[in-house]
Amino acid sequence: MRLRASAVTAILRIPLSTTRDAMAPLSPEQLTRELELTIRQLRAATARISELESQLAQETAYRHNLIRAEADLRQLTGESTAMKAVRHAIQQVAKTDRTVLIFGETGTGKELVARAVHQLSRRRERLLVKVNGAALTPSLMTSELFGHEKGAFTGAAKRRVGRFEMAHGGTLFLDEVGELPPETQVLLLRVLQERIVERVGGNEPVPVDVRLIAATHRDLQAAVATGRFRADLYYRLHVFPICLPPLRDRREDLPSLIRHFITHYNRHLGKQVTDVAPTTLELLRRYDWPGNIRELENVIERAMIITQGERLEIDPSWLIPPSLPPLLMTTSHSLAETEKQAIRDALRQSRGKIYGSQGAAAKLGLKPTTLYGKMRKWKIDKDGEPLSDRAK
Ligand SMILES: Nc1ncnc2c1ncn2[C@@H]1O[C@H](COP(=O)(O)OP(=O)(O)OP(=O)(O)O)[C@@H](O)[C@H]1O
Ligand SMILES: [Mg+2]
Numbered sequence: 001m002r003l004r005a006s007a008v009t010a011i012l013r014i015p016l017s018t019t020r021d022a023m024a025p026l027s028p029e030q031l032t033r034e035l036e037l038t039i040r041q042l043r044a045a046t047a048r049i050s051e052l053e054s055q056l057a058q059e060t061a062y063r064h065n066l067i068r069a070e071a072d073l074r075q076l077t078g079e080s081t082a083m084k085a086v087r088h089a090i091q092q093v094a095k096t097d098r099t100v101l102i103f104g105e106t107g108t109g110k111e112l113v114a115r116a117v118h119q120l121s122r123r124r125e126r127l128l129v130k131v132n133g134a135a136l137t138p139s140l141m142t143s144e145l146f147g148h149e150k151g152a153f154t155g156a157a158k159r160r161v162g163r164f165e166m167a168h169g170g171t172l173f174l175d176e177v178g179e180l181p182p183e184t185q186v187l188l189l190r191v192l193q194e195r196i197v198e199r200v201g202g203n204e205p206v207p208v209d210v211r212l213i214a215a216t217h218r219d220l221q222a223a224v225a226t227g228r229f230r231a232d233l234y235y236r237l238h239v240f241p242i243c244l245p246p247l248r249d250r251r252e253d254l255p256s257l258i259r260h261f262i263t264h265y266n267r268h269l270g271k272q273v274t275d276v277a278p279t280t281l282e283l284l285r286r287y288d289w290p291g292n293i294r295e296l297e298n299v300i301e302r303a304m305i306i307t308q309g310e311r312l313e314i315d316p317s318w319l320i321p322p323s324l325p326p327l328l329m330t331t332s333h334s335l336a337e338t339e340k341q342a343i344r345d346a347l348r349q350s351r352g353k354i355y356g357s358q359g360a361a362a363k364l365g366l367k368p369t370t371l372y373g374k375m376r377k378w379k380i381d382k383d384g385e386p387l388s389d390r391a392k
Contacts, residue, residue, distance in 0.1 A: 055161055076112055077260040078253035082245045086113065093240045094120035099192070101177075101237045102215040104244030107294030110215040111175065113242060117213055118171040126170030131163045134179035141184050143200045146191075152201025164197045164208050171211045177237065178218035178229060189233045212237075247289040247296065248357055254284060254296075261297050262312065265304040273304060277313045286365045287319045288358070340378045343371070347384035354382065 026034065076087055093100055094117045102110045111130075118128040136144055143152070147162030164172060174180075180188065191197055192212065196205040214237050223229035247253065258281075262273050276284075280303075289295055303314045346360040353359040354368050361368040374380075379387040 051158060054158065058161075059166065076109060076116060077256050078250065079256050080250035080253045082243075082250050083253055086242060086244060089240075089242050090116050090120065093117065093242075095122065096240075097121070097123075097211050099211070099237055099239045100213045101220075101239070101241045102213065102244065103217075103220075103241060104215070105217055105246045105292055107292035108244035108246060109293055110217075110244060111173070113244065114171075114173045114175075114213045114215060118173075118211075121171065121211065123170050123211055127167055128171045128173060129163050129167040130173045130175060132175045133184075134176040138181035138183050141181060142187060145184065146187065146197045146199055147202075148200035149202040152199070156201065159199070162197060162199065164191060164210055165206060167210045168208050169210075171213060174212060174214045176216060177214035178216040178220055178223055182230070185230045185233050189230065189236060192233075192236045247292045251285065251357070257293060257296060258284065258300065261300040262304070265301055269304055271304055271307060272310055273307055273312050274310045275312070277311050280312060280314045282365075283314060283316055283319060286362065288363060339374070340380070343374055343378065344380055344384040347375075347380065347382060352382040352384075 076083065076090075078084075090113060100114075100117055102113050104110045115128065118124060131145060133141070135141075139153075143156075143160065143162065145162050145164055147160050147165055148156050150156060150159045174188075191208070191210075194205075195209070196207050198205050220229055220234055220238075224231045224234050247257075258276060262276075265271060266273055284296070284299075291298070299314060299318055300312070302318065303312050307313065342364060343360070346363040347354075350358055350360040350363060354361050354371060356362065359368070361371040364371060366374070375382070381387050
Protein backbone atom coordinates (compact mmCIF):
# COMPACT_ATOMS: atom_id res chain seq x y z
CA MET A 1 0.00 0.00 0.00
CA ARG A 2 2.82 2.36 0.86
CA LEU A 3 4.24 1.78 -2.58
CA ARG A 4 1.05 2.63 -4.38
CA ALA A 5 0.57 5.81 -2.38
CA SER A 6 4.06 7.03 -3.23
CA ALA A 7 3.59 6.13 -6.90
CA VAL A 8 0.51 8.32 -7.00
CA THR A 9 2.36 11.19 -5.30
CA ALA A 10 5.16 10.82 -7.81
CA ILE A 11 2.69 11.19 -10.64
CA LEU A 12 0.81 14.06 -9.05
CA ARG A 13 4.03 15.94 -8.48
CA ILE A 14 4.11 16.71 -12.23
CA PRO A 15 2.75 20.23 -12.63
CA LEU A 16 0.09 20.18 -15.26
CA SER A 17 1.12 23.42 -16.94
CA THR A 18 -1.63 23.20 -19.54
CA THR A 19 -4.19 23.76 -16.80
CA ARG A 20 -2.22 26.75 -15.39
CA ASP A 21 -3.93 29.38 -17.42
CA ALA A 22 -5.27 27.94 -20.59
CA MET A 23 -6.35 31.27 -21.95
CA ALA A 24 -3.08 33.28 -21.49
CA PRO A 25 -1.01 33.31 -24.66
CA LEU A 26 2.61 32.06 -24.30
CA SER A 27 5.58 33.24 -26.31
CA PRO A 28 7.30 30.51 -28.39
CA GLU A 29 10.32 30.65 -25.97
CA GLN A 30 8.09 30.28 -22.93
CA LEU A 31 6.28 27.41 -24.60
CA THR A 32 9.56 25.62 -25.39
CA ARG A 33 10.81 26.11 -21.83
CA GLU A 34 7.55 24.82 -20.36
CA LEU A 35 7.59 21.84 -22.68
CA GLU A 36 11.21 20.97 -21.86
CA LEU A 37 10.47 21.20 -18.16
CA THR A 38 7.42 19.01 -18.47
CA ILE A 39 9.33 16.42 -20.51
CA ARG A 40 12.11 16.31 -17.89
CA GLN A 41 9.57 15.88 -15.10
CA LEU A 42 7.74 13.20 -17.04
CA ARG A 43 10.99 11.30 -17.57
CA ALA A 44 11.82 11.49 -13.87
CA ALA A 45 8.33 10.33 -12.94
CA THR A 46 8.51 7.43 -15.41
CA ALA A 47 11.85 6.34 -13.96
CA ARG A 48 10.43 6.53 -10.44
CA ILE A 49 7.38 4.50 -11.47
CA SER A 50 9.50 1.75 -12.99
CA GLU A 51 11.67 1.71 -9.86
CA LEU A 52 8.56 1.34 -7.71
CA GLU A 53 7.19 -1.32 -10.02
CA SER A 54 10.31 -3.41 -9.66
CA GLN A 55 10.18 -2.97 -5.88
CA LEU A 56 6.57 -4.09 -5.88
CA ALA A 57 7.42 -7.11 -8.04
CA GLN A 58 10.16 -8.02 -5.56
CA GLU A 59 7.74 -7.78 -2.66
CA THR A 60 5.04 -9.73 -4.49
CA ALA A 61 7.42 -12.57 -5.30
CA TYR A 62 8.49 -12.61 -1.69
CA ARG A 63 4.89 -12.65 -0.47
CA HIS A 64 4.10 -15.62 -2.71
CA ASN A 65 6.95 -17.60 -1.21
CA LEU A 66 5.74 -16.84 2.26
CA ILE A 67 2.15 -17.77 1.53
CA ARG A 68 3.35 -21.14 0.27
CA ALA A 69 5.39 -21.65 3.40
CA GLU A 70 2.51 -20.62 5.63
CA ALA A 71 0.08 -22.96 3.89
CA ASP A 72 2.55 -25.66 4.86
CA LEU A 73 2.59 -24.54 8.48
CA ARG A 74 2.41 -27.59 10.66
CA GLN A 75 1.65 -27.59 14.30
CA LEU A 76 4.35 -28.10 16.82
CA THR A 77 3.79 -31.72 17.74
CA GLY A 78 5.07 -33.37 20.91
CA GLU A 79 3.77 -34.32 24.32
CA SER A 80 7.02 -33.98 26.27
CA THR A 81 7.18 -31.50 29.14
CA ALA A 82 9.65 -29.50 27.07
CA MET A 83 7.30 -29.18 24.09
CA LYS A 84 4.36 -28.30 26.30
CA ALA A 85 6.48 -25.55 27.85
CA VAL A 86 7.48 -24.31 24.38
CA ARG A 87 3.85 -24.10 23.23
CA HIS A 88 2.92 -22.29 26.43
CA ALA A 89 5.80 -19.83 26.02
CA ILE A 90 4.76 -19.09 22.43
CA GLN A 91 1.24 -18.29 23.52
CA GLN A 92 2.49 -16.04 26.29
CA VAL A 93 4.91 -14.03 24.19
CA ALA A 94 3.20 -13.89 20.78
CA LYS A 95 0.87 -11.00 21.55
CA THR A 96 3.44 -8.90 23.42
CA ASP A 97 5.54 -7.65 20.50
CA ARG A 98 8.70 -8.49 22.49
CA THR A 99 11.89 -9.79 20.93
CA VAL A 100 12.11 -13.58 21.01
CA LEU A 101 15.35 -15.55 20.95
CA ILE A 102 15.08 -19.21 19.96
CA PHE A 103 17.82 -21.68 20.84
CA GLY A 104 18.13 -25.17 19.42
CA GLU A 105 20.29 -27.56 17.42
CA THR A 106 19.69 -27.95 13.72
CA GLY A 107 16.28 -29.36 12.83
CA THR A 108 14.71 -28.87 16.26
CA GLY A 109 11.95 -26.60 14.92
CA LYS A 110 13.30 -23.06 15.42
CA GLU A 111 11.72 -21.77 12.24
CA LEU A 112 8.44 -23.47 13.07
CA VAL A 113 8.39 -21.68 16.42
CA ALA A 114 9.17 -18.33 14.76
CA ARG A 115 6.24 -18.83 12.38
CA ALA A 116 3.93 -19.79 15.22
CA VAL A 117 4.87 -16.64 17.16
CA HIS A 118 4.17 -14.50 14.10
CA GLN A 119 0.89 -16.29 13.35
CA LEU A 120 -0.39 -15.79 16.88
CA SER A 121 0.64 -12.14 17.00
CA ARG A 122 -1.30 -9.06 15.98
CA ARG A 123 1.10 -8.80 13.05
CA ARG A 124 -0.13 -11.99 11.37
CA GLU A 125 -1.67 -10.15 8.41
CA ARG A 126 1.68 -8.53 7.61
CA LEU A 127 4.88 -10.10 6.34
CA LEU A 128 7.16 -12.48 8.17
CA VAL A 129 10.47 -11.71 6.52
CA LYS A 130 13.37 -14.12 6.94
CA VAL A 131 17.10 -13.39 6.85
CA ASN A 132 19.90 -15.85 7.49
CA GLY A 133 22.77 -14.27 9.40
CA ALA A 134 25.24 -16.81 8.05
CA ALA A 135 24.33 -16.52 4.39
CA LEU A 136 26.16 -13.41 3.20
CA THR A 137 29.44 -11.52 3.38
CA PRO A 138 29.48 -8.65 5.92
CA SER A 139 28.90 -5.85 3.41
CA LEU A 140 26.15 -7.70 1.55
CA MET A 141 24.52 -8.54 4.86
CA THR A 142 24.33 -4.87 5.79
CA SER A 143 22.61 -3.93 2.56
CA GLU A 144 20.37 -6.99 2.77
CA LEU A 145 19.12 -5.94 6.19
CA PHE A 146 19.06 -2.19 5.82
CA GLY A 147 18.86 -1.64 2.05
CA HIS A 148 20.92 0.71 -0.07
CA GLU A 149 20.53 3.83 -2.15
CA LYS A 150 21.13 3.85 -5.87
CA GLY A 151 24.87 4.23 -6.47
CA ALA A 152 25.79 3.46 -2.84
CA PHE A 153 28.48 1.09 -4.11
CA THR A 154 29.62 -0.45 -7.37
CA GLY A 155 26.79 -2.56 -8.67
CA ALA A 156 24.08 -0.71 -6.75
CA ALA A 157 22.21 0.27 -9.91
CA LYS A 158 18.89 0.73 -8.15
CA ARG A 159 17.70 1.64 -4.71
CA ARG A 160 16.99 -1.50 -2.73
CA VAL A 161 14.64 -1.81 0.19
CA GLY A 162 16.21 -3.77 3.05
CA ARG A 163 14.56 -6.63 4.89
CA PHE A 164 13.85 -4.45 7.93
CA GLU A 165 11.87 -1.99 5.81
CA MET A 166 10.17 -4.86 4.03
CA ALA A 167 9.06 -6.24 7.40
CA HIS A 168 7.57 -2.88 8.44
CA GLY A 169 4.39 -3.62 10.38
CA GLY A 170 5.32 -7.30 10.49
CA THR A 171 8.02 -9.57 11.86
CA LEU A 172 11.66 -10.10 10.95
CA PHE A 173 13.02 -13.59 11.55
CA LEU A 174 16.77 -13.34 11.89
CA ASP A 175 18.06 -16.90 11.69
CA GLU A 176 21.61 -17.82 12.75
CA VAL A 177 21.95 -14.53 14.60
CA GLY A 178 25.12 -15.86 16.25
CA GLU A 179 26.90 -15.80 12.88
CA LEU A 180 26.35 -12.09 12.22
CA PRO A 181 29.61 -10.25 11.53
CA PRO A 182 30.64 -7.68 14.17
CA GLU A 183 29.83 -4.68 11.95
CA THR A 184 26.28 -5.91 11.41
CA GLN A 185 25.89 -6.62 15.14
CA VAL A 186 26.49 -2.90 15.88
CA LEU A 187 23.94 -1.82 13.28
CA LEU A 188 21.38 -4.31 14.52
CA LEU A 189 21.79 -3.02 18.05
CA ARG A 190 21.08 0.49 16.78
CA VAL A 191 17.88 -0.55 15.06
CA LEU A 192 16.70 -2.30 18.22
CA GLN A 193 17.45 0.75 20.33
CA GLU A 194 16.21 3.49 18.02
CA ARG A 195 13.77 1.71 15.72
CA ILE A 196 15.16 3.42 12.66
CA VAL A 197 17.24 2.09 9.79
CA GLU A 198 19.66 3.89 7.53
CA ARG A 199 20.11 2.56 4.04
CA VAL A 200 23.69 2.11 2.89
CA GLY A 201 24.69 5.32 1.10
CA GLY A 202 21.65 7.13 2.45
CA ASN A 203 21.48 9.90 4.99
CA GLU A 204 17.82 9.82 5.78
CA PRO A 205 16.82 7.62 8.72
CA VAL A 206 13.74 5.52 7.99
CA PRO A 207 11.51 4.62 10.96
CA VAL A 208 10.57 0.96 11.13
CA ASP A 209 8.00 -0.89 13.21
CA VAL A 210 9.29 -4.45 13.27
CA ARG A 211 9.08 -7.30 15.74
CA LEU A 212 12.31 -9.25 15.85
CA ILE A 213 12.55 -13.01 16.31
CA ALA A 214 16.13 -14.30 16.34
CA ALA A 215 17.35 -17.88 16.34
CA THR A 216 20.66 -19.62 16.85
CA HIS A 217 22.14 -23.08 17.27
CA ARG A 218 25.08 -21.56 19.15
CA ASP A 219 25.68 -21.10 22.83
CA LEU A 220 25.44 -17.30 22.58
CA GLN A 221 26.57 -16.75 26.13
CA ALA A 222 29.79 -18.58 25.34
CA ALA A 223 30.15 -16.48 22.19
CA VAL A 224 29.81 -13.37 24.37
CA ALA A 225 32.47 -14.72 26.72
CA THR A 226 34.92 -15.21 23.87
CA GLY A 227 34.09 -11.82 22.37
CA ARG A 228 32.53 -13.23 19.20
CA PHE A 229 29.15 -11.76 20.05
CA ARG A 230 28.46 -8.33 21.55
CA ALA A 231 27.24 -8.48 25.13
CA ASP A 232 24.97 -5.43 24.70
CA LEU A 233 23.26 -7.02 21.69
CA TYR A 234 22.94 -10.31 23.55
CA TYR A 235 21.02 -8.62 26.36
CA ARG A 236 18.80 -6.78 23.85
CA LEU A 237 17.94 -10.09 22.20
CA HIS A 238 17.69 -12.20 25.33
CA VAL A 239 14.34 -10.74 26.39
CA PHE A 240 12.29 -13.89 25.99
CA PRO A 241 14.35 -17.01 25.25
CA ILE A 242 12.72 -20.21 24.01
CA CYS A 243 14.82 -23.38 24.10
CA LEU A 244 14.14 -26.36 21.88
CA PRO A 245 15.87 -29.42 23.31
CA PRO A 246 17.34 -31.98 20.89
CA LEU A 247 15.07 -34.90 20.00
CA ARG A 248 17.34 -37.41 21.83
CA ASP A 249 16.46 -35.59 25.07
CA ARG A 250 12.72 -35.81 24.47
CA ARG A 251 12.24 -39.25 23.03
CA GLU A 252 8.73 -39.32 24.45
CA ASP A 253 7.83 -37.01 21.53
CA LEU A 254 8.70 -39.73 19.02
CA PRO A 255 5.31 -41.53 18.90
CA SER A 256 3.32 -38.36 18.23
CA LEU A 257 5.90 -37.06 15.75
CA ILE A 258 5.93 -40.36 13.87
CA ARG A 259 2.12 -40.35 13.72
CA HIS A 260 2.17 -36.73 12.63
CA PHE A 261 4.52 -37.36 9.71
CA ILE A 262 2.76 -40.57 8.66
CA THR A 263 -0.55 -38.69 8.49
CA HIS A 264 1.13 -35.89 6.55
CA TYR A 265 2.75 -38.16 3.99
CA ASN A 266 -0.30 -40.42 3.66
CA ARG A 267 -2.08 -37.32 2.46
CA HIS A 268 0.71 -35.96 0.29
CA LEU A 269 1.86 -39.23 -1.24
CA GLY A 270 -1.55 -40.90 -1.40
CA LYS A 271 -0.50 -43.80 0.84
CA GLN A 272 -2.44 -45.85 3.38
CA VAL A 273 0.12 -46.51 6.08
CA THR A 274 -1.52 -47.32 9.38
CA ASP A 275 1.24 -48.76 11.54
CA VAL A 276 4.97 -49.16 11.99
CA ALA A 277 6.90 -52.43 12.00
CA PRO A 278 8.07 -53.21 15.57
CA THR A 279 11.72 -53.50 14.45
CA THR A 280 11.46 -50.10 12.78
CA LEU A 281 9.91 -48.55 15.88
CA GLU A 282 12.73 -49.96 17.95
CA LEU A 283 15.34 -48.51 15.59
CA LEU A 284 13.68 -45.11 15.64
CA ARG A 285 13.52 -45.20 19.44
CA ARG A 286 17.18 -46.07 19.87
CA TYR A 287 18.69 -43.70 17.36
CA ASP A 288 20.30 -40.45 18.49
CA TRP A 289 18.86 -38.15 15.80
CA PRO A 290 21.77 -35.75 15.23
CA GLY A 291 19.60 -34.00 12.60
CA ASN A 292 16.67 -33.95 15.03
CA ILE A 293 13.11 -33.64 13.74
CA ARG A 294 14.16 -32.75 10.21
CA GLU A 295 16.10 -36.03 10.03
CA LEU A 296 13.14 -37.96 11.46
CA GLU A 297 10.86 -36.36 8.90
CA ASN A 298 13.26 -37.23 6.06
CA VAL A 299 13.59 -40.85 7.18
CA ILE A 300 9.82 -41.25 7.41
CA GLU A 301 9.29 -39.56 4.05
CA ARG A 302 11.82 -41.89 2.45
CA ALA A 303 10.16 -44.94 3.99
CA MET A 304 6.72 -43.72 2.97
CA ILE A 305 7.81 -43.32 -0.65
CA ILE A 306 8.96 -46.94 -0.73
CA THR A 307 6.17 -48.50 1.33
CA GLN A 308 3.41 -50.14 -0.68
CA GLY A 309 1.24 -51.58 2.06
CA GLU A 310 0.01 -50.45 5.43
CA ARG A 311 3.10 -51.10 7.51
CA LEU A 312 6.02 -48.71 7.57
CA GLU A 313 9.52 -50.17 7.52
CA ILE A 314 12.87 -48.46 7.41
CA ASP A 315 16.25 -49.64 6.30
CA PRO A 316 18.63 -49.62 9.33
CA SER A 317 21.46 -48.30 7.15
CA TRP A 318 19.68 -44.96 6.83
CA LEU A 319 20.28 -44.34 10.49
CA ILE A 320 24.01 -44.94 10.69
CA PRO A 321 25.60 -41.65 11.67
CA PRO A 322 27.89 -40.33 8.93
CA SER A 323 30.85 -40.30 11.33
CA LEU A 324 30.65 -44.07 11.72
CA PRO A 325 32.62 -45.89 9.03
CA PRO A 326 30.21 -47.92 6.89
CA LEU A 327 31.64 -51.15 8.25
CA LEU A 328 28.29 -52.46 9.37
CA MET A 329 27.14 -52.59 5.80
CA THR A 330 30.11 -54.43 4.33
CA THR A 331 30.38 -58.16 4.10
CA SER A 332 34.16 -58.43 3.81
CA HIS A 333 34.54 -58.58 7.58
CA SER A 334 33.56 -61.39 9.80
CA LEU A 335 30.58 -60.79 12.03
CA ALA A 336 32.86 -60.73 15.07
CA GLU A 337 35.13 -58.08 13.53
CA THR A 338 32.12 -55.97 12.61
CA GLU A 339 30.75 -56.15 16.13
CA LYS A 340 34.14 -55.27 17.63
CA GLN A 341 34.52 -52.30 15.34
CA ALA A 342 31.00 -51.03 16.03
CA ILE A 343 31.65 -51.17 19.78
CA ARG A 344 34.94 -49.29 19.45
CA ASP A 345 33.31 -46.63 17.28
CA ALA A 346 30.40 -46.17 19.65
CA LEU A 347 32.74 -45.88 22.66
CA ARG A 348 34.90 -43.30 20.89
CA GLN A 349 31.87 -41.32 19.82
CA SER A 350 30.38 -41.22 23.29
CA ARG A 351 33.81 -40.45 24.79
CA GLY A 352 33.76 -43.36 27.17
CA LYS A 353 30.20 -42.81 28.37
CA ILE A 354 28.41 -46.16 28.64
CA TYR A 355 25.14 -45.33 30.37
CA GLY A 356 22.43 -42.81 29.49
CA SER A 357 20.75 -41.72 26.29
CA GLN A 358 24.04 -40.53 24.85
CA GLY A 359 26.06 -43.43 26.11
CA ALA A 360 27.62 -46.12 23.91
CA ALA A 361 25.15 -48.79 25.06
CA ALA A 362 22.15 -46.77 23.83
CA LYS A 363 23.94 -46.07 20.54
CA LEU A 364 24.44 -49.77 19.99
CA GLY A 365 21.00 -50.70 21.26
CA LEU A 366 22.53 -52.90 23.99
CA LYS A 367 22.03 -53.07 27.73
CA PRO A 368 25.03 -51.47 29.49
CA THR A 369 25.78 -54.76 31.24
CA THR A 370 25.78 -56.59 27.89
CA LEU A 371 28.12 -53.98 26.49
CA TYR A 372 30.50 -54.43 29.44
CA GLY A 373 30.48 -58.16 28.77
CA LYS A 374 31.35 -57.65 25.13
CA MET A 375 34.09 -55.12 26.01
CA ARG A 376 35.68 -57.70 28.29
CA LYS A 377 35.36 -60.34 25.59
CA TRP A 378 37.01 -58.16 22.92
CA LYS A 379 39.48 -56.55 25.36
CA ILE A 380 38.34 -53.04 24.62
CA ASP A 381 38.56 -50.26 27.23
CA LYS A 382 35.93 -47.60 27.73
CA ASP A 383 37.64 -45.24 25.26
CA GLY A 384 37.40 -47.83 22.54
CA GLU A 385 41.12 -48.65 22.67
CA PRO A 386 42.55 -52.20 22.91
CA LEU A 387 43.12 -52.98 26.58
CA SER A 388 46.64 -54.31 25.99
CA ASP A 389 47.80 -50.95 24.50
CA ARG A 390 46.99 -49.18 27.74
CA ALA A 391 48.71 -51.81 29.83
CA LYS A 392 52.02 -51.21 28.07
N1 LIG B 1 7.54 -30.14 16.99
C1 LIG B 1 7.43 -30.34 15.66
N2 LIG B 1 6.33 -30.90 15.15
C2 LIG B 1 6.22 -31.13 13.83
N3 LIG B 1 7.15 -30.85 12.94
C3 LIG B 1 8.28 -30.29 13.37
C4 LIG B 1 8.48 -30.00 14.76
N4 LIG B 1 9.69 -29.44 14.90
C5 LIG B 1 10.23 -29.39 13.68
N5 LIG B 1 9.39 -29.89 12.76
C6 LIG B 1 9.67 -30.02 11.32
O1 LIG B 1 11.05 -30.35 11.18
C7 LIG B 1 11.65 -29.62 10.11
C8 LIG B 1 12.77 -28.75 10.65
O2 LIG B 1 12.24 -27.70 11.43
P1 LIG B 1 12.82 -26.21 11.36
O3 LIG B 1 13.17 -25.86 9.96
O4 LIG B 1 11.87 -25.33 12.07
O5 LIG B 1 14.16 -26.44 12.20
P2 LIG B 1 15.33 -25.42 12.54
O6 LIG B 1 15.58 -25.53 13.99
O7 LIG B 1 15.00 -24.08 11.98
O8 LIG B 1 16.55 -26.08 11.76
P3 LIG B 1 17.91 -25.37 11.21
O9 LIG B 1 18.69 -24.93 12.40
O10 LIG B 1 18.61 -26.49 10.50
O11 LIG B 1 17.48 -24.27 10.33
C9 LIG B 1 10.54 -28.82 9.47
O12 LIG B 1 10.03 -29.52 8.37
C10 LIG B 1 9.50 -28.71 10.56
O13 LIG B 1 8.22 -28.58 10.02
MG1 LIG C 1 15.99 -22.98 10.50
